[in-house]
Amino acid sequence: MDSEGHRNPGWRDRLRALASLDDERRRALYLHVRDAGRPVGRDEAADALGLSRGAAAAHLDRLVDDGVLSASFAKRPGSGGPGSGRPSKFYSAAVGEVAAAVPERAYDLAGELLAAALERAAATGEPVHTSLAAVGREAGERLGRAHAAIDEALDATGYSPRRLEDGAIELGNCPFHRLSRGHREVVCSLNTALLTGAIAACGGRYGLEPLEPGEGTPCCARLVPGEGPGTQG
Structure with a gap:
């Protein structure tokens, strides 16, 4: 995606x-x-x-x-x-490149969003982190609209979603793993915005629960059942 x-x-x-x-x-x-x-x-x-x-x-x-x-x-x-x-x-x-990674990664998506955020910040004068949040959420909304359910949207982006007994969705893979190791704050902010937009476009029945490294999942968040547009809480 x-x-x-x-x-x-x-x-x-x-x-x-x-x-x-x-x-x-x-x-x-x-x-x-x-x-x-x-x-x-x-x-x-x-x-x-x-x-x-x-x-x-x-x-x-x-x-x-x-x-x-x-x-x-x-x-x-x-x-x-x-x-x-x-x-x-x-x-x-073929014009388009073919690349595969195991586990799946989405570095091209991260690159596109980071470049779009810089362009937006230069054009509007707003802080880069504000542009990054807006660009990430917009991309997440497009992602959500392209799929029938949040599980499908997450799977298409490489998150390897797993449903837990309590209804939460654990993200078994970080599509931006290597970037997050050196630039965690930036990448996790982008990830949060992307997920928030996808949740909102898929009905907003989940919130985002932030996670710290070592909490049993490679991603910085998991989706938990709840009302609202999917905001980090």
């Missing part, structure tokens, strides 16, 4: 995309397409790697399915003869 609330490929999808490059032929095809700097057709890719056209097509399409390449259709330059009017399939390196 990015700062606009758009769904990113799931953790398993990203692992599958990276795993697809473990195959030597697919990796070679990907590198050939990437290094060409232009769309590459099936025939060209097959000839470059000494593969049959069918084998090259199958591997290229697998890379498209896994999000590593993108596909487009166009007529081949200089084509002629029977069937020349039909467009051919061409492949390019």
Whole structure:
């Protein structure tokens, strides 16, 4: 999930995309397409790697399915003869990056929100911490609106939520773990704002209970049942 609330490929999808490059032929095809700097057709890719056209097509399409390449259709330059009017399939390196971490992390989201907060502070003159709280809450609200329930919103962001017997939701993973080790106050403030916004957008049936390191969870807060928009208490 990015700062606009758009769904990113799931953790398993990203692992599958990276795993697809473990195959030597697919990796070679990907590198050939990437290094060409232009769309590459099936025939060209097959000839470059000494593969049959069918084998090259199958591997290229697998890379498209896994999000590593993108596909487009166009007529081949200089084509002629029977069937020349039909467009051919061409492949390019995907624009979006593919990254996976175990446990799941969301450093790209943190970077986007921190940059947005700095831009807002520069434009408005308000303190950076005020901008960070506003940007984080707005992103959390978009996140909440993109999902049907708070559990789904938390899972999509990498929090690994676990429901406890008392109705609380424990966050089994911190998506910003490495950042929080060196910048705990900033990251936990951002995390609080993000969670507060998500709770509010999902119905506001939880509050945030702050936690200190060593209290049995990697996150700085957990969600506890209660009325209101989800404020830290």
